[in-house]
Amino acid sequence: MKNLNEMREVYVAGIGLTQWGFFEQQECYDFGSEAIFKALADAEMGWNDIQAAFCGSVYQGTASGHQAIKEVGLTGIPVINVENACSSGSSSLRLAYLMVAAEIYDVVLALGMEKMPRGPIPSTAFRPWELASGFNIQVGNYALETVEYMRETGVTEEDLARVTVKNRKNGAMNPNARFQKPVSLEDVMASRMVAEPLRLLHCCPLADGAAAAVVCSKNKLKSLSRAVKIAASVITSGVYGDGMPAAGIASSLQFPPEVGILELSAQQAYQVSGYGPEDIDIVQGYDTTVPSELWGMEKLGFCKKGEAAGLLRDGKFDLDGDLPVNTDGGLMSRGHPLGATGLGQICELVTQLRDEAGARQVKKARVGLAHAMGAGPNSSVTILTR
Amino acid sequence: MKNLNEMREVYVAGIGLTQWGFFEQQECYDFGSEAIFKALADAEMGWNDIQAAFCGSVYQGTASGHQAIKEVGLTGIPVINVENACSSGSSSLRLAYLMVAAEIYDVVLALGMEKMPRGPIPSTAFRPWELASGFNIQVGNYALETVEYMRETGVTEEDLARVTVKNRKNGAMNPNARFQKPVSLEDVMASRMVAEPLRLLHCCPLADGAAAAVVCSKNKLKSLSRAVKIAASVITSGVYGDGMPAAGIASSLQFPPEVGILELSAQQAYQVSGYGPEDIDIVQGYDTTVPSELWGMEKLGFCKKGEAAGLLRDGKFDLDGDLPVNTDGGLMSRGHPLGATGLGQICELVTQLRDEAGARQVKKARVGLAHAMGAGPNSSVTILTR
């Protein structure tokens, strides 16, 4: 095995993001092809430049990436559909990145897209008896993890609500987000209880949408000044003994893990990139439910366990804070088209690192980190740098 | 871009194949984990040796590979689920192969598995209006391609039936096949018409099952004498103008392609491996309907267009012929668990190249080729050598 940082540098040359929301009249491949066209234009490339494609989605049936690509070009390239729940988009990016780093290809497309089933997210990532028993990820299992987290840290329901308020405030400046209206602390606290202690406005909405990135080697870039480097792209799966609510797994009482799945993905990303939490200027966190943004920040190493809520209260994670988190509104504002979410985060990081984020632009962002996780379980961490 | 043949050699260290058939009481992860355990035992390795896993399936919902792996070990490694219709298993193999060739990992698992929906194969790889119009892959679109093929080549319904007879004869010697009973030419010709000219016994049966391969670098092999080298692992997608029945695409009258999708995948596999059709000793062909085995042999370069049926009649493709095809009975005997099919072919090639195929062992097999294709469209070609 080589170290990935001994391989060649890999860049995001172009990004493409569709409007996210509910679009009854459009099919998944409509979103997907639109994101591809946009990413190609942004990269100043044509379809014939693309040598391979990785397409992430969850609910779209067979050959879904091909369906989107069929609207753009038919050039015989390898197209591989990737499914990794809420990290499907980040998994596509990781494969594209590895292909370019290893010099197997020079220019690769990473696509994530979804037309979501309506209502809460159905999941088959459970044993049939677990599903029949009501042990379901959205939102029961997250609720259980939140109960434990609140007991261990003293985090309150109001702390949770503050995450929603921050993210919806950011989302109000994101023209691609499903929800572009801020909410107040009172709105959140008054929303209906879904599964104690999680209320409706603690849980991200769904959405349809797509996001794409053209990934390439340095010599293929049309514009070096707008390019963003992939410093790390990591995905991990379940670690023995780790309690993984998204997968319906209770932690082992006898053999708790030394390093959990999320911490492992962060460690690997810091190791390969050479950056540490102290080097990160901006974060796209995983707020599928708002408490997971808080414990995510802790497990990613930005603060100690139980400290995230206090830092949030102090404004550290605001747009103008020391470490802005979910500058595009996060899943809470964008909505959550499962296969697209990971690459949606990448689009925001690239936009911020390029200084092209308009009203929601943060100051001096040079290194950004995105984190997603989901059923399986999996955890993905990407680090980008300008 | 580097040439893949400048990278390091990649081996199949172990294979695992379950019984294929219908197993109402078992879930997909039961098949999948069984195949993993068998492949690990065959490779003389443990789960802790596996550094990454690619898991092919089509109908299993989210995080399906994780579900199988959860029965074997939880070590935090990257697990990526891959969907590429009938080439899902070959796509997993290709990714595992690339990872090892490029020295990103040393030991990688490729898994393919499926618990099939009952009845003919539903496919979402079509536009909704095409599905509503009855333009469906199994078996209408294959029937249309067969009509054209028969008109252009003079191949008869009896020629088609001979493919079934050959494959079911081979399958009778394969204890893992769904159907282990030979059929006669008369049985095939008397079976009910499904879509002219295709009869029931011209069309492969479905099945549940799984297949796995442990792929690694030379220095990680426990046994060099039983190892089989991956000389090529290629996947292509649709080529402009090519009529692609599996994808419901009619050919372009004005701009027919110079090289079709299947021929392109073969060309690439020959180029990277350094082998040509004349070097191949054994073939696992794609008999999802029996005519596709015939035109497949032609498009893979083993004979000219229209010659395959004659060579079949002359016994060339029999177990004791010059170029045995579908020695394990093919899809016609094994059945077709979509995500597993590609790796099932690999298991048979490895078994034959190792001289471990028992009653159906062919003579002096040193280089083997497997071909699958499917909705998208895609076409995959793998070349293995001892």
Next chain:
Amino acid sequence: MGESNQQQVPLKEGFWTSGTPDGGPRLIGSRCTNCGEVYFPKKPKGWCLHCQQQTLEEILLSPRGRISAVTVVRQPPAGGFYHGPVPYAYGLVDLSDGLRLVSQITADDLDSIPVGGEAELVIKPLYQDPEGREIMTFMFTPVA
């Protein structure tokens, strides 16, 4: 559109024009002003897959063509997406515009549809939906 009193709804909007006193219905496609390639259905984004340019314009396709292949499907397709009659015939129809398309072929006798023969566009009911509406689609039918 037809003699029945039932409400008729197209399987998909924008696939064909209705017939007029001057002529029957026509399929709506796209034609590339650069390379001449023809597509059906019309590509809404105007993007030519063949020459990779934004050069498509809308055209009405020829209502006649030649049947180049046909099959009769004798079992319902899987997946529950198809609600029309079984058996049904479908095949490849070559239009003089330079386009081969997939279409259901309607005929009194499905077993004797002449391959190589001329065929004409018709708009016919495919099935009745649960609200009792007739879902209409394009088909080709052999002509003498």
Next chain:
Amino acid sequence: MGESNQQQVPLKEGFWTSGTPDGGPRLIGSRCTNCGEVYFPKKPKGWCLHCQQQTLEEILLSPRGRISAVTVVRQPPAGGFYHGPVPYAYGLVDLSDGLRLVSQITADDLDSIPVGGEAELVIKPLYQDPEGREIMTFMFTPVA
């Protein structure tokens, strides 16, 4: 098994033993003879995920435990897989065998299930299937 005349069917076979005059029902799990890890449900292949060996033996789990977390789910889970009552409580139960498991928690008042409190295994109907049979499952219930 119960006082009703309805046919009762377990949600899944092999999850628990029926009660006897000497004691109530018990969950069936696996215990590793090598490392001592405990699993529920029983792992049919006998494979210990923790120490990566074929070293599991079947055991009956303790019918009592401590509720370490609980939530009340107030909307039906997505996907149509769940047919039981809504709202329902479920949580984490720590058994003295050294195992934390996920289980529905049944109680007269779902809103006052004591976290940290003792709970006991019961086998209860979860829902009635279309044939009118009661589908039974394991749950834990708080004890005083």
